[in-house]
Amino acid sequence: MVTRSIRSALEGLRAYYDTRERVCTACGFEVDEGSWVSETNGSVVMYHYECPSCHAVMEHTVTLSAA
Numbered sequence: 001m002v003t004r005s006i007r008s009a010l011e012g013l014r015a016y017y018d019t020r021e022r023v024c025t026a027c028g029f030e031v032d033e034g035s036w037v038s039e040t041n042g043s044v045v046m047y048h049y050e051c052p053s054c055h056a057v058m059e060h061t062v063t064l065s066a067a
């Protein structure tokens with residue numbers, strides 16, 4: 001189903017950020033696995049984490065295509 005494929009794609013992206021972007025760009029602190037949080041309003045998905053050391057916020061926004 002479409003919903004299921006979107007969900008798995010989103011989970012894949014979250015996992016990607018979780019493994020590939022785990023160092024704060026502001027201070028170099030290495031964040032824990034699982035720090036990325038995803039939120040969606042149905043058309044846009046936001047992934048973000050807050051650095052526990054300097055509290056800088058890293059984020060990515062992904063716009064869902066209306067398939």
Ligand SMILES: [Zn+2]
Pocket residue numbers: 024025026027028029051052053054055056
């Ligand atoms: Zn930091």
